[in-house]
Amino acid sequence: xxxxxxxxxxxxxxxxxxxxxxxxxxxxxxxxxxxxxxxxxxxxxxxxxxxxxxxxxxxxxxxxxxxxxxxxxxxxxxxxxxxxxxxxxxxxxxxxxxxxxxxxxxxxxxxxxxxxxxxxxxxxxxxxxxxxxxxxxxxxxxxxxxxxxxxxxxxxxxxxxxxxxxxxxxxxxxxxxxxxxxxxxxxxxxxxxxxxxxxxxxxxxxxxxxxxxxxxxxxxxxxxxxxxxxxxxxx
Numbered sequence: 001x002x003x004x005x006x007x008x009x010x011x012x013x014x015x016x017x018x019x020x021x022x023x024x025x026x027x028x029x030x031x032x033x034x035x036x037x038x039x040x041x042x043x044x045x046x047x048x049x050x051x052x053x054x055x056x057x058x059x060x061x062x063x064x065x066x067x068x069x070x071x072x073x074x075x076x077x078x079x080x081x082x083x084x085x086x087x088x089x090x091x092x093x094x095x096x097x098x099x100x101x102x103x104x105x106x107x108x109x110x111x112x113x114x115x116x117x118x119x120x121x122x123x124x125x126x127x128x129x130x131x132x133x134x135x136x137x138x139x140x141x142x143x144x145x146x147x148x149x150x151x152x153x154x155x156x157x158x159x160x161x162x163x164x165x166x167x168x169x170x171x172x173x174x175x176x177x178x179x180x181x182x183x184x185x186x187x188x189x190x191x192x193x194x195x196x197x198x199x200x201x202x203x204x205x206x207x208x209x210x211x212x213x214x215x216x217x218x219x220x221x222x223x224x225x226x227x228x229x230x231x232x233x234x235x
Contacts, residue, residue, distance in 0.1 A: 029060050031082075034075055036060060041067040050077030053101065056084070063087070063108075071097065073208065073233070078104045080123070086110065093119065094208070095234050100126050102153070111135065113162070114202060117144040124153035133162045137202055139169060165199060169231050170220045172200045180224055187217040208233030 027038040031054070034047030043066045045051065054060070063085045071078075073094040080101045083091075086108035093100075095116045102123035109132045117140030127133060136159065138145065145164075152159065170178040172185050186204045188194045189212045196204060196212060204212050206219045222228045 027061070031060060031079065038066070041065060042070070043068070044070045044072065045075055046072045048074040048076075048096075050099075051075065051079035051082055053080035054082050056081055077101065080104060081106070083108060090114075099123075102126060103128070105130060112137070112198070113159075114138075115148075116140070119148060120151055122148070122152040122156060122159070125155045126153070127159040128155045128157075130158040133158050136162045136164045137167055137199065138164055139167050139202075167199050167203045169203055169206055169233065170223055172196065172204045178220065178224055180221060183217045183220040183224065186212060186220060187214060190214050190217060206231035206233055 025038075025040045029036055031045075032047075032052035033049035034045055034051050037044045037046070038061050043061060063083060064087050066086060066088060069083070069086070069088050069091060071092070071094060073096050075094060076096050077099045078093075078097060078101055081103045082101075084103055084106040086105060089109070089111040091105070091108075091110050091112070092114040093116060095118050097116070098118055099121045100119065100123060103125045104123065105127050106125050107129035108127075110127075110130050111132050112135045113127075113133060114137045117138070140148065168178075170182055172182050172189075173179075175181060182204075185194065185200075189196045189200070189204065201212060204216055204220075206216050206223075207213075219228065219231055223231065
């Protein structure tokens with residue numbers, strides 16, 4: 001009996017120390033009407049509004065220590081200097097983001113950027129100095145791209161030098177239109193029968209949970225029979 005109690009106490013102590021350690025690396029706060037959470041090196045931005053601009057001399061977090069970032073659906077505007085000097089290889093913006101303000105990602109080490117057709121304005125120096133930026137994934141048509149280019153301010157040459165890739169939500173096959181074949185392909189990927197490329201994963205993740213699952217396949221199937229007209233990630 002004493003041995004069992006000793007084991008229980010040891011486990012309790014280990015768990016307590018573990019939780020205590022995690023608490024030390026977790027920080028949170030507000031930035032305008034949005035909230036931010038820093039869990040270790042992962043930064044999450046939440047809210048149904050715009051981020052305020054950030055003063056470089058009073059940063060709420062240390063961008064150079066962050067290794068991953070999640071900007072959740074609901075955030076409408078990226079504040080000035082919010083993610084300058086960011087050391088994150090992939091940045092995905094939700095469909096709710098419409099504006100990226102000046103110097104938002106300046107001098108960041110982004111390699112891949114995912115933009116949506118909802119973005120209609122990019123401020124000056126927003127991607128200035130992002131010398132590692134190689135790929136931009138964009139789901140807008142030629143008209144949307146033209147308008148985005150027209151509303152992109154000066155000193156964003158790195159953004160224009162990157163290779164731009166087109167993708168369409170729900171379309172993971174080489175067909176011209178979304179069909180049941182796309183739903184089947186997503187299902188095969190979800191169960192490990194096939195491996196998707198980065199672009200296929202973007203197109204197949206229609207519910208926006210950063211994961212390919214049977215739910216995505218079902219949503220695509222619903223879209224093909226007009227049960228839905230927008231995917232959950234777009235709402």
